[in-house]
Amino acid sequence: MLYRRIFIEKASTTWMVLSISIILVLPLLIGIGLYVKANPLFEYMSLGDLICSSTWLPNEKEFGFLPFILGSLHVTFIAFCLSAPVCLLSAIFLTQFSSKRFMYFMHPVIDILAGLPSVIYGVWGIIVIVPFISDYLAPLFGVKSSGYTILAGGIVLAVMCIPYILNMLIEVFNTVPAGLKEASLSLGATFWETVKHVVIKKGIPGIISAFGLGIAKAFGETMAVMMVVGNMVQTKFHLFDAGYPLPALIANNYGEMLSIPMYDSALMFSALLLFVIILLINLVFRYFIYRTKKYE
Amino acid sequence: MFSDISFTERRNMNKRKIIEEKLFRVLSAVATYSLIATLAFIIILIFIKGFHALSWDMVFKAPKGGYYYGGEGGVLNAIVGSLYISIGATLIATLIGVPAALFINVHLARYKRTQNTIRYIIDALWGVPSIVYGAFGFSLMLFLGMNASLLAGIITVALLITPIVVRTFDEVLCTIPKGLYEASMALGSTRSEISFKIIFKQGFPGFITALLLAFGRGIGDAASVLFTAGYTDLIPIHLDEPAATLPLAIFFQLSSPIPEVRERAYAAAVILTIIILIISLAARFLSKKYTKTNLK
Amino acid sequence: MYLLKEEMIAHDKTINIMKTDIDTESVLQIKNLNVHAGDHHILKNINLRIPKNKVIVLLGPSGCGKTTLLKCMNRLTDINKELEVSGHIYIENDDILNTSTNVPLIRQKMGLLGQRPYPLPMSIYKNVAYGIRLKGVRDKKMINYSVEKHLKEVGLWDEVKDRLHHSPGILSIGQQQRLCLARGLAVKPRIILADEPTSALDPISSKIIENLFRDLKLNYTIILVTHVLRQAVRLADNVVFMSNGEIIEQGSPQKLFKHPKSAKLKEYMVNGN
Incomplete structure (x- = not known):
């Protein structure tokens, strides 16, 4: 009996340690795996050239990733500008102004918005946003546009983020203690002044982290953006022109990957680039969150 | 009271404060309600587009004559493929994730620092975009000498959703009072007995929530299966055959020039949306129920 | 600068004189106050007169509605939407609970001191200046003067004058509580509402706060919520004993504690603290 219990204890502990090790080693494994695959490219071009060059001619072994990095940045930037104020305002509304019951109603709404797959947003973008831009928005500014634009990508991405x-x-706002709000109110602040001077100020580290992680999420989003952004290699930033973000590059060309020499390395390099950038953003901002939590 | 501020000045100030307060109350309410409107818009649109495309044939037949050009048949191949992949992946993720979460909460209960570091790493891993997992899964696949197949898809999606299982389950386990560990320790249970018999039972609703969330993410994700699972008209029977998935069925068939094929994409979108709706609401319902029983 | 200070001191004095002119007996009058939270009747028909420049202690077992009563007085009950408040609370003939009253102005007539110090997320200086700025005062000299005056009033000036622009996090809990008191005094309230202000403090810091209250009652009316009997005896001019949302007994501490009439108070004196 005792022998059996000890055996079970040992076996299950081994299993547990094994699985946690797999998880903890995974980021390292991903990094190494992608690096090994991308390595032929480094022998051929330097890292600086890869990132700073804007010539993209895979058939002639010219791999400049600048258009794609810029494309990602442009789309992410638009998504951030559109989503950040909406998020801040509705978070304030939900935690400060609205009733608890409304919050209960809102939880599933947020859950479903978060749970809807990327492709569904893509379908919505193609049916709604793209025609809206080409038929109404672009003519309004006197521009001809197909609708498959950086702006469309930004809008769809904003809704997803x-x-x-x-x-x-x-x-973040829920962790602001009620006593702090009461203190500010009792000094004669109006409710909004309390939110402005105390709640937001107290939440600043959390707000910055949330925005940072949101940017990381937007940066790596693939399918929805790819479906509406137009996928044209160029470096200009124009709302009504097509762009080509980094994740879309990977997803779009997996078919030809093995038929052109070095192309697979180039795509793996872009995955590595994406991985490193997003992991770094995540590590930095999450560290921020953990530190502020510790001091609470 | 303060002589340096006149009565009219003060009245103007109060007026300004009231206007500012009203303005922001309205703005934040508008932001929140616009979220509800957006969600309703997306879901209603998907339903309208896909509802008349939905029929018994659509659900219970595989496409005929090529998924891109043949107008006949339905999306059964994608439904089955998606279910195979996400169920398989959820199974693997559970086998790795649950013991890992239990290990963090039982064996590492006394090492707060280690606990937090592990959580920090897993959280960061959660933030890595699915396209990176897709690219990594692809290089792993080549390394192991596999082709695009059901198995490769399952492994890749499993890697993607393991962090979700661990952290969601872990969040619930965190709330279990420490006294429970000590009490069962005092009764002479081994740590694995505590983990699986007591803590697992206590966190069971959290376990279900974690499963649902992971399943939902797995079934909706396209970028990770794009490289690894391939796409086919056939219903996969063996693990080494390629498999179609719902998100990819939407993605590929939406761009087809043939209207019947596009109908299939919309039908697939409705099916996927319904699955996600059910999963999101169920997860929220369960977690609410859980907190209720926990309080009483 | 010097002249200005003189002027302000004179100004402060005139305010104090004016205050004593306005009403002679009670600053605050509560009539038929009822508070419901859903089915729960938290405060049951409270009638109370708060005399001027006295320390009034609200005493009672926890959960008896002391804190709610205190929060009604400056309408902090507004935050909690589940609470339904009915009745009247008059301060200088204005009904606080009237929907048309300017709540921020009413709240500035009262300074609140919570169970734990909650310094606002800004520097020590700005914490004190916060309320003054909210009143619309922009004059730097005026604010500087007020900050110094009120920090001196709570005996904190010498301890923090070199680090006015640091975060209040560097202060001890007792110092933080005094900072919160100074912050409340800076808006020139008539009344100080103190909700178990010493419950989170060590005995020495508690002593300092208690001594401060003794000095402050010359200029302010203090309503103190506590469940520490001894503190009530030490500080109170007037004790209001509450239980289950009702006022059971009130009177001077000597009278009340020597000859408690109700069984509940007797029981509380034996068992509570």
């Missing part, structure tokens, strides 16, 4: 950022902001 909102539930993600909003959830974190709600958590």
